[in-house]
Amino acid sequence: MNEILKKAEIKHILKREEIIFLLENSSIDNELFKTADRVREKYVGNEVHLRALIEFSNICKQHCKYCGLRTENKKIERYLLDEKTILNFAKKAVNYGYKTVVLQSGESDSYSTEQIINIIKKIKSLGLSLTLSIGEKTFEEYKEYKKAGADRYLLRIETTDKDLYKKLHPKMDFENRIQCLYNLKKLDYEVGTGCLVGLPGQTLSSLADDILFFKELDADMIGLGPFIHNPNTPLKNEKGGSFNLALKVMAITRLILPDINIPATTAMETLNSDGRIIALQSGANVVMPNATEGEYRKKYALYPGKICVDDTPAKCTTCINSKITNIGRTISQNYGISRHFIKRIK
Numbered sequence: 058m059n060e061i062l063k064k065a066e067i068k069h070i071l072k073r074e075e076i077i078f079l080l081e082n083s084s085i086d087n088e089l090f091k092t093a094d095r096v097r098e099k100y101v102g103n104e105v106h107l108r109a110l111i112e113f114s115n116i117c118k119q120h121c122k123y124c125g126l127r128t129e130n131k132k133i134e135r136y137l138l139d140e141k142t143i144l145n146f147a148k149k150a151v152n153y154g155y156k157t158v159v160l161q162s163g164e165s166d167s168y169s170t171e172q173i174i175n176i177i178k179k180i181k182s183l184g185l186s187l188t189l190s191i192g193e194k195t196f197e198e199y200k201e202y203k204k205a206g207a208d209r210y211l212l213r214i215e216t217t218d219k220d221l222y223k224k225l226h227p228k229m230d231f232e233n234r235i236q237c238l239y240n241l242k243k244l245d246y247e248v249g250t251g252c253l254v255g256l257p258g259q260t261l262s263s264l265a266d267d268i269l270f271f272k273e274l275d276a277d278m279i280g281l282g283p284f285i286h287n288p289n290t291p292l293k294n295e296k297g298g299s300f301n302l303a304l305k306v307m308a309i310t311r312l313i314l315p316d317i318n319i320p321a322t323t324a325m326e327t328l329n330s331d332g333r334i335i336a337l338q339s340g341a342n343v344v345m346p347n348a349t350e351g352e353y354r355k356k357y358a359l360y361p362g363k364i365c366v367d368d369t370p371a372k373c374t375t376c377i378n379s380k381i382t383n384i385g386r387t388i389s390q391n392y393g394i395s396r397h398f399i400k401r402i403k
Contacts, residue, residue, distance in 0.1 A: 065312040076265035093308035093340035106393030109150035109348035117163025164192030181206035211249035218263040249278035255298020282324030285360035311340030
């Protein structure tokens with residue numbers, strides 16, 4: 058196992074069976090996390106990039122069996138922020154010191170292309186970098202968003218196991234989701250994807266395939282976290298994912314994609330009170346504090362127990378800044394462009 062880690066640290070290449078071997082053996086976990094942290098420091102440094110997350114709508118047309126926003130869930134109150142409210146949250150993010158905003162919503166057609174373009178342009182006028190996470194769109198829509206100023210796009214694959222994907226995503230097309238990711242690359246977005254770890258029916262082999270897919274896609278950022286079951290979904294009685302396994306998938310991803318951006322996700326901290334800090338010490342270099350205000354935090358109910366739903370954006374910013382500096386890391390003052398992306402588009 059030490060030889061596998063040494064190979065990964067130096068060459069950033071692992072075979073499928075080597076990834077599975079690391080995932081199924083716990084005796085080397087600490088060394089895996091330390092190795093991922095060394096690779097992170099070598100390739101992306103000690104700065105932590107903060108992204109202000111604005112969850113601007115929980116309306117979704119999809120039927121994903123694990124997600125609390127799924128269209129069949131009648132137990133949540135749906136909301137749709139207007140442009141003025143979104144811009145107000147973005148302006149406050151600037152005042153808190155953020156350089157990047159992440160606009161995230163359920164997958165829906167509630168906003169027209171023209172409305173999204175207008176919001177993009179106004180956020181960009183604030184001097185912010187902008188990440189979109191609004192699901193599957195056409196090539197032309199992605200092209201118009203990019204033309205309006207969008208910099209990054211996050212579209213998680215969730216699982217590359219085609220049979221499992223089909224089972225968990227009724228009425229969705231696996232191949233179309235893959236095509237969307239390659240369309241985004243073609244348009245020179247910073248492209249992000251990721252997976253859920255611990256889904257019912259998921260195997261270590263399929264997780265290894267997920268990691269190898271990230272490498273094949275040549276992604277610029279990867280977001281992943283443990284599956285947390287929601288009581289208002291068909292998977293309500295399933296066992297949730299493991300924090301440690303999610304951490305291992307993240308660490309291995311850092312080893313084979315050394316210069317990408319990897320967030321320490323909220324779901325990590327939902328399962329472990331120190332989850333984001335542990336992730337930052339195991340290969341992650343990004344945190345996305347919630348900049349959504351008021352009741353909307355609770356209504357964006359992907360899963361139960363989500364952290365910080367009762368906090369203000371100001372409190373979240375102060376809290377995470379303190380945690381980051383306490384582990385000897387610094388808060389980035391730049392836009393946090395993926396070093397991998399810069400190299401890729403040259």
